[in-house]
Amino acid sequence: MNVDHARLLGLLAPECLVVFTALAALFADLRFWKHRTPGQRSHRTAIVLTLGFGAAATLLGLMGNTTANLAGGTLVLSPLSQHLKIVLLLFAIVTAWLCTETRFTRHVGEFMALLGLATAGMMFLVGTENLLMVFVALELVSLSLYAMTAFDKRSPRSAEAALRYFLFGGTAAAFTLFGFSLFYGVGGSIHLPTLAVSIARHAGDPLVLVAIVFVLAGFGFKIAAVPFHAWAPDAYEGAPAPTAAFIASGSKIAGFLVLGKLLQVGLPAAAGSGAWKAFAPGWMAVVALLAAASMVFGNLAALAQTNLRRLLAYSAIAHAGYALLALVGGSQPALLYFVVTYALAVVGMFGVVAVVENRTGNGSIAGLAGLRERSPLLAGVTTVFLLSLAGIPPLAGFLGKFLAFVAAAKQGTALGYGWLVALALGMSCVSLYYYLQVLKQVWVVPAETRDPLRGGTVVGGLLAALAVAVVVAGCMPEPLLDFLR
């Protein structure tokens, strides 16, 4: 395997830039801005990150339609991977700016550096077809996220959430690695397309089945699918708001993309079926089971929540179920569109949470009472985000669900996955209840105080932009769909 290192470096320039930016932010923060207030420091480091990540995104834009396959699938570039990296970078930038809204740490530089490393890990994850590389990148992402979760050192909840997240992550990584090693044992390769060819000859092998379940357990953790979800509510609640936003957005996009690639590129032969009365062992069956469990459990558990973050966590679990539906449907654009639009809304919601918590110190749903009067902007964007999550047309969330459900319905013969779609529709109705409960607080319940509640200008602007993006993506989906095709 001969690798042209100069070319490799050229193609990895965006990743290098991201890492460099992360280290530059860390260095600048420690070297020059130590004496500033945390607010100033987070603003400055956010600017550094925005510039660096923006440059990396521009570079990716310039690379445009470059395709490459280096070192036997270790680095695979395609227009889609470029686009997804841009999306990830944008979410990282938003996350960086959310930091300016919270005061959870004085070590802003470190946090930003970890954010940058996690982003780099996700970019590697998107651009590889090599199981070993997938695992290494996944670990880079996970380890950065664990540390970022624990970053609020004044809050015991943060430490507890991080530990739980870490324990779960470790277990999941073990399962993933075990699954990968079984794949390697059966297929004799860690290169996905090569693996696909040899797996095709062993499709019915119980070992392959066990490997699939193990790998799905690992990724099920990453995307918070039932029954591998238990860490999510705690992590979402305990982690600093920017971390939670990033876990819910970037980490999820990357996770779903890799899972989709793994299953559709690597294991098309071991699909099996999850169709009604035609169950056949394979990843389809497992994914269908996970999807059903996630949708039911996530939506029902969300009904009982009083804390906004926990509510978002259970909603995330439910959304993981919907996204798995798109995976069952075998439609990559539908899956990516769904996940990206979901990420837009959920990052926005965490932005709102960050602002509200920072100003009022109250994380419960009741803390949003009277938001209409205290901050019309926040009330407006919250409405857009939550309705999108609930799947109300013409917002992006509606179209995302629509595409996912249609893809699933088309899969198989004679509406074989109709049971799953019907379940998803029913559970969507249930979900409307708890989203509207939040909106009721925002619009109907009067506030105890009428003090205005304002976030930073930049964050306010970003939230507004996210809300606009949600609306536009819903009304004019073609550009985004093309972008993710």
Added chain:
Amino acid sequence: MDRIVEHLWIIPALPLLAAGIIALLKRPHRKAAAALAIGSLGLAFLVSCVAFAATLHPAAGAGTVRLTHNFAWFDLGESTLRLGWLLDPLTAGMLVMVTFVGSLIFVFSVGYMAHDPNFTRFFGFLSLFAAAMLGLLVANNLLFLFMCWEVVGLASYLLIGFWFQKPEAAAAAKKAFVTTRIGDLGFFLGMVWLYHGTGTLLFYDKGAGCLEQGAIASLVAQTTLGGMAVSTAISLLLFCGAAGKSGQVPLHVWLPDAMEGPTPVSALIHAATMVAAGVFLVARVFPLLGASAAGLPADGHVPHTAALAVVTWIGAITAVFGALVAVAQSDIKRILAYSTVSQLGYMMMGLGVGGPAVGMFHLLAHAFFKALLFLGAGSVIHGCHGEQDIRRMGGLRKAMPATFATYAVGMMALAGFPLVFSGFWSKDEILHAALAWSPSRLPFALGLFGAFLTAFYMIRQMWFVFFAPSAHPAARHGHDTRPDAAAPHDSPPVMTVSLAILAGATVAMSLLATPVWPWFHAYLGGHLDHLHVGWDADGAVLATMALSTVAVALGTGVSWRLYSRSATGTDAVERLVPRLFGALRGRLYVDGFYAATVFRLNRAAATAFDWIDRFVWGSLAGSTAWIATGFSWLGRLLDDAGINPGFDAGCAGTRGTGRLVSLFQNGQTQRYLRLVGGGIVAIVVAVAWTGKK
């Protein structure tokens, strides 16, 4: 017939099952453990007998019975790894021997280990050993053989170190493990090379196995370093493993030390079965060793190949070396251990000069009489309350009549007393083949000298143990009341019965390979139907018999004369040739030589690497650390200035709350993780269940 070979796995599976169950038993369940171990091995013996019977009647014109059953184990990418069972006379004979001797030794152990608190564990290990040993025998795949080989090594390690509280035992176990591992490295390399060369590790696979014509011809055709045929190189590497396991010079050093284990272990593992595994391996891959440009070795004709020459020479040297050192030892088990080394050398030599039938017959005969001797020694040690030094025994002939009688049978078999003892015939065959070995007569001379020495040291041992004036304090003074100084007594029936059966088998074995009725040769060679009773040997046979009888008589006479007339105290030979005796007692300084060379080299290398690690890599890491320290020093300056006095208090508070909360939340994560585990199991079950329809 095919049904038998398909189910050959039952034989190793039975003791394996027993080992598994015993592993779960608690300490006090001694009877259950012993019953399980003995029962399973007894059953395995019966199954082995069935398998043995199946090999007795070859189909007309088929020659040797060779039944195989191969099956796919797992796929690794493109290649499929196949395992298989193999039933041929070699396997069948060994199976019967191992299960039979093993069962007797298990029974003996019940008595011998009666006072040991870890009785249950002992039988678990013994069963594990038996399972691995039997697996090794039925394997039709070199990899599977190697795996069992390693488990056998593990069991040996566990059993040598069974009394791990004794530092010598722990050290001996380690020594055995490491030394055999050196040989195993060669074995492993040879195996990898063989797989590379032939693409299969199955021995016999309908013409496609690695010991069959096609594969071997291609290996012979290729040459490697110095013009050596690849088949020779692989053979020598595999022989390394065999030499390690079978205690051949220069890898013999572990075997005498292995006597630190309980005596039944010495009897079973380090005399009868495991150490013979190396010989068995050489016999198994004999087609490879004997392969030359002329083709595979034919029945009854042993080719002169480089690999076999090495086997012969190493064997001959080991035979004499072991016998020499045995002359000067004073520990009853060490003498037997060196005699085992010596006899293993004979076996190897037999394989080299006479082929599998000659070597294997000595192996089987030796297994019975050496097990008998070791159990006899165990009985002596048991009766003398743990005393192992022969100079402090004496006069046990009267105190332990049953042990004495059976021990005498074993001794005469080992020394090769003529006509009714199996050792005579088996050793005689080796010498006869060595006489006919054209490259050199020296191995024959060495073998003859070894026979003399064997008789010498066995008589010496017999004299000290059973005939010399008693050295026991109770016997001398008659009024010693210490409980541990009770007079020697004969062992309980559970031990002596095993001895008697083994003694019977030793004599019975002698009937199987006489020149008058060479049944064993015919059996291994696959021409039982041509077997007839009658004298059709040449004059060389008679000459060899006469010569070896003279050697034995000479050894016996000289030894008896020297020792029966000497006063107690110093050894007779020691008085005659003190320096030589000292050298022999010091085991010809092989251990010391290793300590001075290999160990020192190892230590020097370790020191060098340590130095490199510390100074070269360390300084690299150090300079990196120094740069980092520079940065952190910068950071610390800034940090110190900005430290909030209340921060420490805040931290303490956080820690306190954290502890409180973690106390409160303790167990939840585990419950969640249990949910994950349960979820995975549920999914696997659900998916597998749906797949069944």
